Amino acid sequence: MxxxxxxxxxxxxxxxxxxxxxxxxxxxxxxxxxxxxxxxxxxxxxxxxxxxxxxxxxxxxxxxxxxxxxxxxxxxxxxxxxxxxxxxxxxxxxxxxxxxxxxxxxxxxxxxxxxxxxxxxxxxxxxxxxxxxxxxxxxxxxxxxxxxxxxxxxxxxxxxxxxxxxxxxxxxxxxxxxxxxxxxxxxxxxxxxxxxxxxxxxxxxxxxxxxxxxxxxxxxxxxxxxxxxxxxxFIQFHPTCLYHPHAKSFLITEAVRGEGGLLKLPPHLGGHRFMPDHDPRAELAPRDVVARAIDFEMKKHGLDCVHLDISHQPPEFLREHFPNILARCAELGIDITREPIPVVPAAHYTxxxxxxxxxxxxxxxxxxxxxxxxxxxxxxxxxxxxxxxxxxxxxxxxxxxxxxxAPGVGPTPAAPQWDDSRVTDADEHVVISHNWDELRRSMWDYVGIVRTNKRLERAAHRIALLQSEIQEFYSQFQVTRDLLELRNLVQVADLIVQSAMRRHESRGLHFSRDYPGLLPEARPTILMPRAR
CATH class of the missing domain: 3.50.50.60 (FAD/NAD(P)-binding domain)
Structure with a gap:
């Protein structure tokens, strides 16, 4: 040891x-x-x-x-x-x-x-x-x-x-x-x-x-x-993540819109530039506004993605300002100097x-x-x-x-060593991967860009079941990185849902169909842990 x-x-x-x-x-x-x-x-x-x-x-x-x-x-x-x-x-x-x-x-x-x-x-x-x-x-x-x-x-x-x-x-x-x-x-x-x-x-x-x-x-x-x-x-969904089956989590920076990129519907819908329909700031509106607008257009038209078009800028401008985006898109067969970039919103910032x-x-x-x-x-x-x-x-x-x-606090007392003498190696790692997938899909479906009371209640019910199962797994088996991450994720999911259920308004990144209005006073949501 x-x-x-x-x-x-x-x-x-x-x-x-x-x-x-x-x-x-x-x-x-x-x-x-x-x-x-x-x-x-x-x-x-x-x-x-x-x-x-x-x-x-x-x-x-x-x-x-x-x-x-x-x-x-x-x-x-x-x-x-x-x-x-x-x-x-x-x-x-x-x-x-x-x-x-x-x-x-x-x-x-x-x-x-x-x-x-x-x-x-x-x-x-x-x-x-x-x-x-x-x-x-x-x-x-x-x-x-x-x-x-x-x-x-x-x-x-x-x-x-x-x-x-x-x-x-x-x-x-x-x-x-x-x-x-x-x-x-x-x-x-x-x-x-x-x-x-x-x-x-x-x-x-x-x-x-x-x-x-x-x-x-x-x-x-x-x-x-x-x-x-x-x-x-308040989970920020970045409006523009590259939509491609071989592009995992590749972000299209906000600066593309800052330098003139336009959000459009696909060609079969006329290639309509839709952000001016949602906000006078158009593509330069804050991220929550842009993400909800894209989510609205995707659901309205049954789309898998929308298009971000900066092809009107000179190729040399794009090579200078967005070399990594240009190169990554080119690897996937997308020439951003001549065609738009397919994008979808994705969870981005806590x-x-x-x-x-x-x-x-x-x-x-x-x-x-x-x-x-x-x-x-x-x-x-x-x-x-x-x-x-x-x-x-x-x-x-x-x-x-x-x-x-900070004032001196004296010698730090020695903590007891970690005791894993009463646990064993896990024999069913599939439990971890299954719970991981179920948690992330439930959060995406029920606690995403647009929320309702019913969706949050469904999420809370599933999270409670997962917490019980994961805690039992944690107490019986040797810890691994996957298990620790799952334990932390289900705890964070619970905190997100608890907080969302307490906010009876739509403000910033939290948009509720049941509470579409804004309360007169802005108050933070502070969760207090159980008594020590």
Whole structure:
């Protein structure tokens, strides 16, 4: 059995939020970064569009704040929004110092415009910003000896005062139990400070733009540990995921519409451009509006997809601005310089999550959360495009400052070793795959872009049955990555449905046929865990 590890800071997740925190803390703390696959396998690596900040002439902090508040449908926290927008330029400057090769024009940052933005303010690296940023940060992290990396290690559960009788009266986190997936062994990580940076939960849906790692691990673990969770009903569906049988989760960035892409019906329906029928902002409307419009047109006409046409732009423009999209579509036989791109909506971003303050602090001392796994109040009822990567950096820096300023808490008590002496190897892995498929299909059918009370009730019933079966499986058999992910997904699904059932209105990303109107006061949905 591997001996327990002990660190000053344990960071769980290797996306932009986690690596930002690691690099800032490395020279003052002993830091461990665990990630359940390779360092580059999280959602940050997939981000295409860019990073929003006030950098151009004519733009202002007030304008960026206003655009965020409008997209968030009145539910954004003003303090969190101002904090993010004011610190965004410094976050981009830090990335430039690290060597991220942002796209330039005439020696200056090239700024593009995306849906919901009133100005060009999105810094980007062509159409693969996330990949470029992650590659730069990963190179720096691997070259920093104070950061110890544990790839192929997955969070099992947080270690809190519940597992350590006599550790004190204040709820506190002391690290985590972690599965080494290559050795099939659960290891104890003791830490004074633990940072959840595990990303979102897009894999709870049948169709998603997210990578396979997006299974809500941090949200579920924090909820089990006793943290509040907020606004989980607000799942952003990206309007334009490439529709092709051989294209798994390939995103067509919002910037395609920002640079003039038009949404149209197929040729047999006249190729009608339909977004002006739904919103005066047309293709530049916020994502929730565009996703519902596409969903409406698909259901109205019985379509499998709609078309996004940017073929009117010169080929050299497309090669310069969207090289990866052009290349991927070409591999699939789609020439975007001459024909439209078939697209469908897909689950894209989890706007809710673990409730934190501006320093990433949760309800449990010593436990922080940053990035998509959180509910900071920035995104409200709908995330404004390209506000997510900057949120990762700004709130990671906030958590870093809080960790640096935290008073000493004395030696971290040693947690008990993981006990798996009373479980056996699973003999029916088909149970896991079947439950996984049933959960994701139920969420897609009943808790998707448009919801009803009856659909939510059906989802709640199925989720309760799955939770019981999965918990029984978890208690009897050795943990595996698939089982842990399924356990987390069914917990997150339950939180999404609970939250959706509590919101008796249609606001932002939550659209209910039973409550189509807007309540006069915008209130967040905060779920309180059971008494500790």
């Amino acid at each position: 591997t001996s327990p590890h002990r660190f000053d800071v344990l960071i769980i997740g290797s996306g932009l939020a986690g690596l930002t925190a690691a690099l800032h803390l490395a020279h003052s703390h002993r830091v461990a970064v665990i990630t359940k696959r390779a360092l580059s396998d999280g959602s940050s690596n997939w981000a295409q569009g860019g990073i929003a900040a006030v950098l151009g002439e004519g733009d202002s902090v007030a304008s960026h704040i206003e655009d965020t508040l409008v997209a968030g449908a009145g539910l954004c926290d003003l303090e969190a929004t101002q904090f993010t927008v004011e610190n965004a330029p410094a976050a981009i400057a830090w990335l430039q110092e690290l060597g991220v090769p942002f796209s330039q024009e005439a020696g200056e940052l090239h700024l593009t415009r995306e849906g919901g933005h009133s100005h060009r303010r999105v810094a980007h690296v062509a159409d693969a910003t996330g990949a470029a940023v992650q590659a730069t940060l990963i190179e720096r992290v691997r070259a920093t000896p104070e950061i110890q990396l544990f790839e192929h290690h997955m969070l099992v559960d947080l270690i809190t005062d519940r597992q350590l009788p006599g550790a004190g009266t204040e709820p506190r986190c002391f690290g985590a139990y972690v599965l080494d997936t290559e050795r099939d062994e659960v290891i104890t990580f003791n830490a004074t400070h633990t940072v959840l940076a595990t990303g979102g939960a897009g894999k709870v849906y049948l169709y998603t733009t997210n990578p396979d790692t997006a299974t809500g691990d941090g949200i579920a673990a924090a909820w089990r540990a006793g943290c509040q969770v907020g606004n989980m009903e 706007c809710g999550g673990v409730v934190t303050d501006l320093a990433g602090r949760t309800d449990i001392a010593g436990l922080y959360a940053v990035g998509e796994t959180t509910c900071t109040g920035l995104h409200g009822a709908n995330r404004l495009a390209s506000n997510s990567l900057v949120e990762c950096m700004v709130f990671a820096q906030g958590a870093v400052n809080a960790i640096r300023a």
